[in-house]
Structures are given as C-alpha cells and as structure tokens.
Amino acid sequence: MTNRQKEIRSTVMYIILVAVGVVMLFPVFWMFLACFKTNNEIFGSLKLLPSSWSFEAFAKGWQTTGTFTYTRYFSNTFLLVVPTVIFTIVSCSLVAYGFARFEFKSKNVLFMVLITTLMLPNSVIIIPRYALFNKLHWLDSYLTYWVPAIFACYPFFVFMMVQFLRGIPKDLDESAYMDGCTSFRCFVQILVPLLKPAIFSAALFQFLWTWNDFFNTNIYINSNSKFPMSLALRMSIDTTSSIQWNQIMAMGLVSILPLIILFFAGQRYFVEGIATTGMKN
Amino acid sequence: MRKNISIQHAVKRYGNSTVIHDLSLFVREGEFFTLLGPSGCGKTTLLRMIAGFNSIEGGDFFFNDTRINDMDPAKRNIGMVFQNYAIFPNLTVRKNIEFGLRNRKLPKEEVRAQAEKFMHLMHVDEYADRLPDRLSGGQQQRVALARALAITPDVLLMDEPLSNLDAKLRVEMRSVIKEIQNKVGITTVYVTHDQEEAMAVSDRIAVMNDGVIQHIGTPKNIYQRPANLFVATFIGRTNVLKGRLLAESGRTFIETHDGYRAEIRGVLSGYASDRDIVISVRPEEFRLKVDDGGDGISATIRDSVFLGLNTHYFVTLSTGEEAEIIQESSIDSIIEPGTRIRLTVNTEKVNIFSEDGSANLLAGVVNDNAMEA
Numbered sequence A: 001m002t003n004r005q006k007e008i009r010s011t012v013m014y015i016i017l018v019a020v021g022v023v024m025l026f027p028v029f030w031m032f033l034a035c036f037k038t039n040n041e042i043f044g045s046l047k048l049l050p051s052s053w054s055f056e057a058f059a060k061g062w063q064t065t066g067t068f069t070y071t072r073y074f075s076n077t078f079l080l081v082v083p084t085v086i087f088t089i090v091s092c093s094l095v096a097y098g099f100a101r102f103e104f105k106s107k108n109v110l111f112m113v114l115i116t117t118l119m120l121p122n123s124v125i126i127i128p129r130y131a132l133f134n135k136l137h138w139l140d141s142y143l144t145y146w147v148p149a150i151f152a153c154y155p156f157f158v159f160m161m162v163q164f165l166r167g168i169p170k171d172l173d174e175s176a177y178m179d180g181c182t183s184f185r186c187f188v189q190i191l192v193p194l195l196k197p198a199i200f201s202a203a204l205f206q207f208l209w210t211w212n213d214f215f216n217t218n219i220y221i222n223s224n225s226k227f228p229m230s231l232a233l234r235m236s237i238d239t240t241s242s243i244q245w246n247q248i249m250a251m252g253l254v255s256i257l258p259l260i261i262l263f264f265a266g267q268r269y270f271v272e273g274i275a276t277t278g279m280k281n
Numbered sequence B: 001m002r003k004n005i006s007i008q009h010a011v012k013r014y015g016n017s018t019v020i021h022d023l024s025l026f027v028r029e030g031e032f033f034t035l036l037g038p039s040g041c042g043k044t045t046l047l048r049m050i051a052g053f054n055s056i057e058g059g060d061f062f063f064n065d066t067r068i069n070d071m072d073p074a075k076r077n078i079g080m081v082f083q084n085y086a087i088f089p090n091l092t093v094r095k096n097i098e099f100g101l102r103n104r105k106l107p108k109e110e111v112r113a114q115a116e117k118f119m120h121l122m123h124v125d126e127y128a129d130r131l132p133d134r135l136s137g138g139q140q141q142r143v144a145l146a147r148a149l150a151i152t153p154d155v156l157l158m159d160e161p162l163s164n165l166d167a168k169l170r171v172e173m174r175s176v177i178k179e180i181q182n183k184v185g186i187t188t189v190y191v192t193h194d195q196e197e198a199m200a201v202s203d204r205i206a207v208m209n210d211g212v213i214q215h216i217g218t219p220k221n222i223y224q225r226p227a228n229l230f231v232a233t234f235i236g237r238t239n240v241l242k243g244r245l246l247a248e249s250g251r252t253f254i255e256t257h258d259g260y261r262a263e264i265r266g267v268l269s270g271y272a273s274d275r276d277i278v279i280s281v282r283p284e285e286f287r288l289k290v291d292d293g294g295d296g297i298s299a300t301i302r303d304s305v306f307l308g309l310n311t312h313y314f315v316t317l318s319t320g321e322e323a324e325i326i327q328e329s330s331i332d333s334i335i336e337p338g339t340r341i342r343l344t345v346n347t348e349k350v351n352i353f354s355e356d357g358s359a360n361l362l363a364g365v366v367n368d369n370a371m372e373a
Ligand SMILES: Nc1ncnc2c1ncn2[C@@H]1O[C@H](COP(=O)(O)OP(=O)(O)OP(=O)(O)O)[C@@H](O)[C@H]1O
Pocket: B014, B019, B037, B038, B039, B040, B041, B042, B043, B044, B045, B046, B192, B193
C-alpha cells in the first residue's frame, strides 16, 4: 500500500470513529445541557443550548425533597462499592492462584463448575439468592454484596486471573521457593506485582458494574437510608408529583463523574489487563 | 558448606509411564557434574527430583548424610538456574539478588554486602538498579547465576542455562560458568543436551538415555573409551562400521566386510573369540590415501568440505556404508570427488562393540560412579 492510500484509509477510519463517538456521547452532552434548562425548556424547545446558565438544579437536586441528601447516597454508594471491589480482587486472585498453580482433588471438575456458573444469567439465580439471603437475614444490608465478593463469587474475574497467571512461567514460583519463600509469600511478593494489570482491570470492571447496578440493589436494598445512587435517582422519578428533570439530569451527571475520572485515571491498566496475558516472552 | 549428592535406586513415574526405572548416581563435593542426553531422556526430571519439585516414586536422595526425599525445596539450600533465567521481572537486579538473602532474615548490611559481592563477581554491578526487561539475554543469565549463588547454596543446579543464548554468547557464558564454579567451589549439577558444552565445562559427565545412565566418566574417558555404542555416537561424531572380531593364536583382529583386516589389542578376554562386532571410528582416526592397490578399506570420495584447519571428506565404502573423514588440510589440493581411495584405521583409537552395541569389548572403559575420586 502506498503512503497516499494509507493516508486515505486512516482519514476515512477517523471520520467513522468520530461519527460513532459523537453518536455515543451526544446523550451525555444533551444531559449536561439539560441540567440548566427548566422542564418546559427541556420538553418544549428544540434548542440545544439553555436560555440561561444557572447551577440551581445541582444545588436543589443534591438537597432533594426527601429525608436524605445526595451526600448520604454518595457515601452509601462508596460504602457499598469500595469494600465489594477490594474483597473481589483479594478473593478472586487467591482463588485464581489456587486453580492456576496447585494440584488438588477434582480441580478440573471444580473449575468447570466455576466456568459453568459464568453462563448462568443473573435473572435465573436471583430468586434462589434472594431466598438464601432472606434466610440469612442479610436483606436490606450491603452484606448481599460484600459476602459474595469475599467468597470470590465472580467467576469472570477468577477466570481472567487464572488465564493471566497461566501466562506467568512457573519457574518464577520455583525460584522463589528455592530462595526460601512460602507459597503465600511467593504469591504476594512475586505474582501479585506481575498480576497487577489483571487486578486493575478486575477492580475497574467491578467498580463500574457495582456502581451502576440497579437490578440487584433494587431487589436487596429496601430502606431509603441505605439507598445507593442508582436507587436514589430512581426514587426521585417516583416520588414527587411534578418531576424536576433538570435536577435528575444534574444528579445523573454527578453520579457518573467518579466513573469517568476512574476510567481515565486507570485507562492504561485497563487496556493492558485486557490486552496482555502476562509476560513479554 | 560443600556437599556431595548421592542418589540410590531412584524411580520416577508420571502416571503409568516410568521415566526413570532405577538410577544411582554419586556427585562428589565441589564437582562440576553434567547430565547429558538426548531430549526427553529424563535429565530435567532427575534435576527437579534433586531440587524437590518432582515427587520421588522410589529410592533415596542424600546431601552428605541427610536424606532429602521429603525435605521442602526451600530447606534444601539449593541454588538453581533455569533455562528461561526466571529472574523476577518486577524487581531490580539488586533486589533479585537480595531476594533469597532477605528471606533468610539476615541483617541488612550483610544482605547488601553479599549481593554486592556477587553482582561484582558476575559483572552486573553496573545494572544494579535496572529492571530485568532492560537487560540482554546474557546479562539476564548472569543475574540469574548471581542470584542462585548469593544464598551460598550447598548445591547448584542448572537446567540448560545457555540454551536461550546465541551460539557465540553460549561459548562465552560457558567459560564464565566454569570459572565461577571453580572460584566458588560449589557442587554443581548441570543439565544439557549439547555434548560439546558438556565436554567444555564438566569434571565428569553422566550420559543418559531413556532414563538410564549409560556411562559416567571424565570427558576424555567417555570420548575415548565409550561404554557402549550409544555413548560413542552421542559424544562427538563417529563412523559405525559392521565387522567381525577374529581371534587367532592369542592375537585379535578386526575385519571389515570387504576384507580389510587389522590387529587390535586390549580386547577383554571374555570377548576374545570370533564374533560379529560393530566398529566405531572417529572421523579423525581414519588414515586416507589414494587407491594404490595396497591394504585398506576401498572407498570413493563423494564430497568434501574445506574448513581451513581441517578438510572433511564424505565417502562411500565398497560395502555400501557411508563414512565421514576429517583430515588436516594439506598444501596439496583437495582430493576430487569420485576418486577411489583406501582407508586404514588407527586401531589404538577405534572402539569395538558387541553386535547389539551394548558393550565395549576393549579394556579401559571407566564407569566411575564411586564415592571418592
Ligand atoms: N509432567 C509430566 N507428565 C508426564 N510426563 C512427563 C512430565 N514431564 C516430563 N515427562 C516425560 O518424561 C520424559 C523425560 O522428560 P524430561 O523433561 O526430563 O526430559 P529432558 O531430558 O529434560 O529433555 P530436554 O532435553 O528436551 O529438556 C519425557 O518423555 C517426558 O515426556
């Protein structure tokens, strides 16, 4: 291919990418502008730009008309998400270490079972789970998130880390043993640093998914005082007689800010974790 | 402390297949001992049994008088160098070398001094604070060796440590390894399938095939008096000719199938009777002359390669067998392909084996598996 052809090709490609990007981002952009509009303006006018710029919607939206402000909902969300993420990466990497490096009875069967649970849609297991959590009196608490995370009930992450660990030569473990390491120290000192990209992407995914989760929170969490963002946003649509859309847009925007920041901060690891399987050679 | 290694009746099974049936072996203290054999013969398996990474299905392994069969690898005080170096990619060169020392809970200054010493010894001090992915293969290998030695192990194990390096670096590194081993004086077990490398570094070599030790001896001994045909063909190059051993009034002769006959001395008395044999002649031990109707195996030159110091001739014998001959290059021109020649052999240097190749019929084979030199 000549240089000219290459140039044309990449120009066309970029035009397509930009077009797709605009289509994807337009709703967010629209949402951003809608924060500054009144209900009438949102529904009555086709103009993109608001007639006046005021941050009132953010202030009022944050205060809400209910008992709790978004300060409460935000801290709830963090309290739900952060431990879940930490528990997930600790437990999943340990379980993956077991599957990737140790021989034990019926290892293959167990691994198959693990992978099979990956295929089960959430909607299938939600009822038995609900029944179980009910019996354990965990409903309406964050234990419904924390405990599964502690027990590595996220086969996708386990699978991802097993694959990653398999790409790390076993010789490294063996030379660590030779140098007097226990298997646990070998894991912490040698394998975890090498596993970092996988751990970062697991953490990012888990953060994203838990933060955005509406379905499960809606089922498990009932009291207003424990609502995370997703439920709080939803509540503001239900409750009031006249819905203040600009406030909802404003809070919606605020709710995705941490994700955007996190994504851009961790982008490098995110890509690396998905793209590589471990070592360079 | 230096230790000797004694292996008695070792057995290794993977599932139903037995890789090592019954292997006994003695490595003297401070010795550079090499396990040499073709791919798949069980060298790595045996080395990993010594290291403690493979289960042992039978037999006893000792370091001096301590039985190590069930000892944890970390407790055996072994240094090991792996084929792919296995240096920790997340640690700098210095941290890599200090790793084992830190695990031993030595005082900080001592750790540092010891690491410093071995970095210096292996000439990697200038890379001390680099990460391994920014070192060349040879440098990585030096770091691996420094790390293995830094813990002052009783025994050093190396599994094909040079096979990832290019040919030139391989030659260079093998003298580095040999020199360091000499300096440190550590009992070393080295695995390779490269016979030249084995000859270059070893005090003694154990030639293995199919999990069985064929011959243990000094490089010189196994080259000159190989215990059997396998060893003769595996170590160096050799030509294998069919022939007969003839015994006449106390003297013994070898005879090739085309009637060339030469006296041979030193045949073990148990074998000194008429029998079919296999004759092994190293390429440099043929004497070659243009056919003048005289004595010798008649042959035709097929091809020749001039390599400066030596010239290699590829010839077809009148019996149909092929042979390779190495002659010192002479000022005269190279003998043309198609020329008919006569070959005679230096019977002091040939080896003769029983027809199945299982035993050398000559005196002088040393199978040295004793505890003391
Ligand atoms: N984990 C294993 N399970 C089953 N068989 C194995 C295993 N490891 C090795 N073997 C078999 O044991 C035999 C010896 O293998 P080993 O790795 O010791 O050979 P090697 O002499 O080191 O060869 P190479 O020079 O190619 O490294 C081979 O036939 C191999 O197939």
